[in-house]
Amino acid sequence: xxxxxxxxxxxGALTGQKHWQPAWRDPEPKKSYDVVIIGGGGxxxxxxxxxxxxxxxxxxxxxxxxxxxxxxxxxxxxIVRSNYRQPALHNFFDFALKLWEGxxxxxxxxxxxxxxxxxFLGHSDSDMxxxxxxxxxxxxxxxxxxxxxxxxxxxxxxxxxMSRDARFPIHGGxxxxxxxxxxxxxxxxxxxxxxxxxxxxxxxxxxxxGFEMAGGRVTGVETxxxxxxAGRTGICVAGNSGPxxxxxxxxxxxEAQTLQAxxxxxxxxxxxxxxxxxxxxxxxxxxxxxxxxxxxDPDQFPSYAQRGLAPRIEKAAAEAIALxxxxxxxxxxxxxxxxxxxxxxxSPIISALPVDNLYxxxxxxxxxxxxxxxxxxxxxxxxxxxxxHPLAAPFAFxxxxxxxxxxxxxxxxxxxxx
Amino acid sequence: MLLISCPHxxxxxxxxxxxxxxxxxxxxxxxPPEDAMRALYERANPRGLDDxxxxxxxxxxxxxxxxxxxxxHAIESVKAR
Ligand SMILES: Cc1cc2nc3c(=O)[nH]c(=O)nc-3n(C[C@H](O)[C@H](O)[C@H](O)COP(=O)(O)OP(=O)(O)OC[C@H]3O[C@@H](n4cnc5c(N)ncnc54)[C@H](O)[C@@H]3O)c2cc1C
Ligand SMILES: [Zn+2]
Numbered sequence: 182x183x184x185x186x187x188x189x190x191x192x193g194a195l196t197g198q199k200h201w202q203p204a205w206r207d208p209e210p211k212k213s214y215d216v217v218i219i220g221g222g223g224x225x226x227x228x229x230x231x232x233x234x235x236x237x238x239x240x241x242x243x244x245x246x247x248x249x250x251x252x253x254x255x256x257x258x259x260i261v262r263s264n265y266r267q268p269a270l271h272n273f274f275d276f277a278l279k280l281w282e283g284x285x286x287x288x289x290x291x292x293x294x295x296x297x298x299x300x301f302l303g304h305s306d307s308d309m310x311x312x313x314x315x316x317x318x319x320x321x322x323x324x325x326x327x328x329x330x331x332x333x334x335x336x337x338x339x340x341x342x343m344s345r346d347a348r349f350p351i352h353g354g355x356x357x358x359x360x361x362x363x364x365x366x367x368x369x370x371x372x373x374x375x376x377x378x379x380x381x382x383x384x385x386x387x388x389x390x391g392f393e394m395a396g397g398r399v400t401g402v403e404t405x406x407x408x409x410x411a412g413r414t415g416i417c418v419a420g421n422s423g424p425x426x427x428x429x430x431x432x433x434x435x436e437a438q439t440l441q442a443x444x445x446x447x448x449x450x451x452x453x454x455x456x457x458x459x460x461x462x463x464x465x466x467x468x469x470x471x472x473x474x475x476x477x478d479p480d481q482f483p484s485y486a487q488r489g490l491a492p493r494i495e496k497a498a499a500e501a502i503a504l505x506x507x508x509x510x511x512x513x514x515x516x517x518x519x520x521x522x523x524x525x526x527x528s529p530i531i532s533a534l535p536v537d538n539l540y541x542x543x544x545x546x547x548x549x550x551x552x553x554x555x556x557x558x559x560x561x562x563x564x565x566x567x568x569x570h571p572l573a574a575p576f577a578f579x580x581x582x583x584x585x586x587x588x589x590x591x592x593x594x595x596x597x598x599x
Numbered sequence: 600m601l602l603i604s605c606p607h608x609x610x611x612x613x614x615x616x617x618x619x620x621x622x623x624x625x626x627x628x629x630x631p632p633e634d635a636m637r638a639l640y641e642r643a644n645p646r647g648l649d650d651x652x653x654x655x656x657x658x659x660x661x662x663x664x665x666x667x668x669x670x671x672h673a674i675e676s677v678k679a680r
Contacts, residue, residue: 423644432641482618485670581640
């Protein structure tokens, strides 16, 4: 792999741009690997990268049933932040955020990580109390959080409806200035290219359809391209965790739900931070191309349809317009959806499973994009050593049986309420 | 959006209904703790048919048993419960 650089570009310009190479190989799967990762999303690819980089394991395959990054990695609203209230969550996501900060350099691939800030609006005294509590929890753990009053919010986001009779009056907000957005496809491509350069086989169009078991342990996978032997196998399939774990006879505390997003026609810069809300469920940001990217609630019943419902879009659009009235003038150009793994406490599972040699990284609900580097880092350690990274240890599979759930929203085993 | 045929009210838009849980995840008082735990936290979560409890929350407020395909959204049956 030749390095991307200004010099290489310049040299290419002088030699007719003939220097470009494929960013990763298209290898035939080998008979067996030390580690097989199922799922070529950002998480699976970053796992492979850190396995090769930090653990000296090079005989690795990432098996992807479609094309890499075609799952939730390429469908999300690209928001990256670490301002969760629960310590287990904010510590994990802040570890990830630090990796985001160096990602483009580390991968030699511009992932366009933009620290434009992530702002939660508060619409009532109780919202502000909750935001202040969250800010305190973050600050105690050394994570940046800034409580803003109404006037500071007005100066930060110029287009908000700040009138006294606004549908959602704005009392203030909590912002994390280190948060922001990133170009989601680039994250998959960057990790794929960097992993490939370390010898990882990124195998596309290869669906895992079963596990080969011997003596209670997984010894390989059956795929649409034949049987592949595996030392350790890591599931990393976002919205498909239930069916894939089901192939090994395991039931998970996860239900699949559809989550949608949509984007407007591109306009000049008008929103230069990520806007979320403590009480509403809509998030607003402006992409680097100019489109206003909007997202809302999941459909709140199990679904693999990858086809969302109009009422969800309507609700998110209505909330967004109430917050930023100027958005009502824009045309929506596209909407899409992804199948998410709604876990029963709203937190991910990064864990060994009750079958030997089989591991799970899933249950990311609607918030796993921001985890991508941290998730890969921690999962790589688990797959390499069989023991959890300390930051991932709270996210063990058996936490439900132990009563040690990590429930940011506090709604219990009801994924439809998340 | 799904069109759900409530046995009490007739055909209504899905936004009137609330998904509650799968039929096999109902917890009863008589259950031993391990079974209750399993009912609360384990799901087959199939890419196909499952039996689900829904409520006609903005209609008759009755509980319904819906057999539904989670990939195609096709509803096989809706029964009163
Ligand atoms: C609309 C939407 C908005 C979102 N917004 C945000 C956000 O703003 N911020 C945030 O942090 N998170 C967000 N998320 C969540 C985030 O996108 C996901 O949690 C994250 O991308 C999951 O990453 P992944 O790599 O595990 O999944 P994916 O990218 O989905 O990768 C899993 C891969 O596994 C493959 N696969 C599945 N089954 C098999 C099989 N049997 N064999 C082989 N391959 C298989 C799939 O094809 C897929 O490519 C959003 C999600 C959606 C849908
Ligand atoms: Zn009814």
